[in-house]
Amino acid sequence: MKSIFNFILFTSVFIALCALLMIWQTNQLLELQYPRQTFYLFVFFSTICSYNFHWYLTPGSYSSSERLQWVDRYRDLMLMLCGVGLAGALFYFWPLRSHWLVLSGGAVLTFLYSAPKVPYKPFTWLRRIAVGKTLFLTAVWTYVTTLLPAFVANQGLSWPLVLFTLHRFLLIYAICILFDFRDLESDKKEGIRSLITYLDYPSLNRLYYITLLLSALSGVMLGPYTSVPIIGTLLAPVLVTALLTKKAHHDPSDYLFYFGLDGLMALSALLHLVLVSLFP
Secondary structure, three states: OOHHHHHHHHHHHHHHHHHHHHHHHHHHHOOOOOOOOHHHHHHHHHHHHHHHHHHHHHHHOOOOOOOHHHHHHHHHHHHHHHHHHHHHHHHHHHHHHHHHHHHHHHHHHHHHHHHHHOOOOOOOHHHHOOOHHHHHHHHHHOOOOHHHHHHHHHOOOOOOHHHHHHHHHHHHHHHHHHHHHHHHHHHHHHOOHHHHHHOOHHHHHHHHHHHHHHHHHHOOOOHHHHHHHHHHHHHHHHHHHHHHHHHHHOOOHHHHHHHHHHHOOOHHHHHHHHHHOOOO
16 A cells, blocks of 8 residues: 555656646746745645546546556545645645636636546536547646746746747647547546547547647747757657657557656756756
8 A cells, every 4th residue: 555655646746846847947938036936836736636636536447557446446545645735735825815816727727627527517518528638638737837937927928938838738739639549448438528539540640740840830939039959958858759659659558658748748847957957
């Protein structure tokens, strides 16, 4: 049981740290000034809460994933971590309460992603919304790690913000499409619709590669606002995602998806951090 708890805790913290890295990169690129430490802690605990809440609602019996089968046997642990995350999020929300409206936007998007898994009306009708699962998840990650820091810093819309948001949204969306491929059978059993249930394989593949291409293009368009090495860090995860596509289609490994592909969302931020550490 201890090893299961450690695994669940580790994956939760890993996802939360990915979110913090992505927010750090947003702060660097847009030169945002606001109470960063408080915001980091708010997002950290909010991510712990939402991540465990989502997987607490996910039935492991619908999936061959070893991780989900573990979770199915130890749901109380996830509920406990969800409670810890909620308590921490509420504590750090208070100093940020003047930004309650934009913070609420992130909470609503997060809930909409998990809501279809709540086995009560009116939440179950959300399962019938095509592409909702993919778009909600992409919107949550993009909003919380890109737009929300800018809003809390009271920064208005600018070309760097728009282009960086577009780059990150498209990259995350492409990664989510790979998850849709893997989760096809379990989503069907749960009655949750996604793009993959509506588009044939060639059409979805075209959408996937066009999305990656547009992500790279929007990253390159940030050239006038930052340095060439930083542009390189933005393009790196796009390239790695493209190279991993075939493997992701044929290998449903939990480690590939929950650490490899999830980690790709924060790869450019990690490379950015290394870059500024070596060449301040």
